[in-house]
Amino acid sequence: AALPAPDMTGLRAVLRTLTTQGAPGAIARIDDRGTVRTAAAGIGDRTTRRAIDNADRFRIGSVTKSFSAVVLLQLVDAHKLDLDSSVDRYLPGLLPDKRITVRHLLSHRSGLYDYTNSMFANSVSGFEAVRDKVFTYRQLVQLSLKHARTNAPGAAYSYSNTNFVVAGMLIEKLTGHSVGTAYRDRIIKPLKLRDTVYVHPDTKIPGRHARGYLTQDRAGAKPVDATDQTVSWAQSAGALISTTHDLNTFFSALLSGKLTSTAALTQMERWTPVNSTTRYGLGLRRRDLSCGVSVYGHTGAVQGFYTYSFTSKDGRRSLTALANTSNNGTVLNTMAGTLESAFCGKRTR
Numbered sequence: 001a002a003l004p005a006p007d008m009t010g011l012r013a014v015l016r017t018l019t020t021q022g023a024p025g026a027i028a029r030i031d032d033r034g035t036v037r038t039a040a041a042g043i044g045d046r047t048t049r050r051a052i053d054n055a056d057r058f059r060i061g062s063v064t065k066s067f068s069a070v071v072l073l074q075l076v077d078a079h080k081l082d083l084d085s086s087v088d089r090y091l092p093g094l095l096p097d098k099r100i101t102v103r104h105l106l107s108h109r110s111g112l113y114d115y116t117n118s119m120f121a122n123s124v125s126g127f128e129a130v131r132d133k134v135f136t137y138r139q140l141v142q143l144s145l146k147h148a149r150t151n152a153p154g155a156a157y158s159y160s161n162t163n164f165v166v167a168g169m170l171i172e173k174l175t176g177h178s179v180g181t182a183y184r185d186r187i188i189k190p191l192k193l194r195d196t197v198y199v200h201p202d203t204k205i206p207g208r209h210a211r212g213y214l215t216q217d218r219a220g221a222k223p224v225d226a227t228d229q230t231v232s233w234a235q236s237a238g239a240l241i242s243t244t245h246d247l248n249t250f251f252s253a254l255l256s257g258k259l260t261s262t263a264a265l266t267q268m269e270r271w272t273p274v275n276s277t278t279r280y281g282l283g284l285r286r287r288d289l290s291c292g293v294s295v296y297g298h299t300g301a302v303q304g305f306y307t308y309s310f311t312s313k314d315g316r317r318s319l320t321a322l323a324n325t326s327n328n329g330t331v332l333n334t335m336a337g338t339l340e341s342a343f344c345g346k347r348t349r
């Protein structure tokens with residue numbers, strides 16, 4: 001069934017609300033079968049007070065996980081990877097439990113502890129301690145293995161960045177290239193994502209970009225400019241940079257079958273319930289909206305930047321929204337309203 005027209009009045013209202021809740025700025029773009037609609041509110045730089053704009057690049061955080069999952073599903077299509085094989089088959093000795101499979105990693109059911117829970121327990125000092133650091137994948141996995149696992153392999157959903165760090169190690173082992181090269185060759189170049197870059201371990205966002213501001217844990221304290229960092233604590237779990245246009249193109253291409261086989265996409269859409277409105281597949285979230293429409297994509301939270309990026313089942317309508325703040329749960333929750341405006345249209349009274 002055709003989707004209702006996007007509610008641009010409602011979308012603009014959500015972005016304005018975000019700027020009253022602590023985001024210096026917010027942007028959103030809807031691509032709808034060739035029709036482009038954009039909205040923006042607030043500023044992209046607290047020093048110059050420059051308006052934020054949909055041309056601005058930003059850090060996409062865990063939306064990166066969908067890119068990593070696509071590369072691995074392409075390797076499944078090429079018969080170079082089996083989702084139900086033990087990770088140990090490809091990375092012998094890395095993990096302490098041979099029962100952990102590739103599918104467990106991509107669906108956050110491995111039980112591997114998320115080292116960022118400890119790393120960022122104190123948001124600002126945790127960030128300052130790692131913002132210029134360069135980690136190897138193995139160092140990040142070791143940080144995780146210092147802690148007990150959260151569940152037996154496959155027994156429960158428990159979101160963990162560690163899973164997609166191991167996914168990055170699989171990509172490098174199986175392609176013989178860095179994850180940056182794999183993203184470029186397999187996704188960025190084919191889709192002509194001109195503003196999507198993987199620059200790890202460089203700390204700068206190249207080109208025109210929004211600055212991102214980390215909200216302090218102490219209420220009322222001045223936000224920290226978190227724009228420049230290596231994001232080495234995340235890499236294949238969260239270090240890509242992109243734009244609203246490019247992410248709309250990516251998820252639209254994925255859901256319309258342009259990046260993997262139909263069989264592989266079906267695997268990505270085998271859902272594990274997360275809560276009443278969200279399910280997780282393989283590096284892919286499904287969100288069920290109030291109007292009965294389900295949308296497919298991912299969210300992202302990296303210091304200074306919150307992202308929502310989702311598309312319709314057929315990939316014909318996509319929305320990406322960005323707020324240039326983080327560590328602010330009110331903003332993250334309010335951003336869900338951009339999906340309602342984009343896919344459910346005007347609220348019927």
Ligand SMILES: CC1(C)S[C@@H]2[C@H](NC(=O)CCCC[C@H](NC(=O)C[NH3+])C(=O)[O-])C(=O)N2[C@H]1C(=O)[O-]
Nearest residue numbers: 061062116120123299300301302303304326327
């Ligand atoms: C599940 C999420 C929301 S968190 C996960 C991942 N981001 C991280 O793991 C970074 C967490 C620290 C970010 C930091 N928070 C703190 O320091 C809190 N003490 C902040 O807000 O800037 C990502 O991105 N995912 C989001 C996702 O997948 O949607």
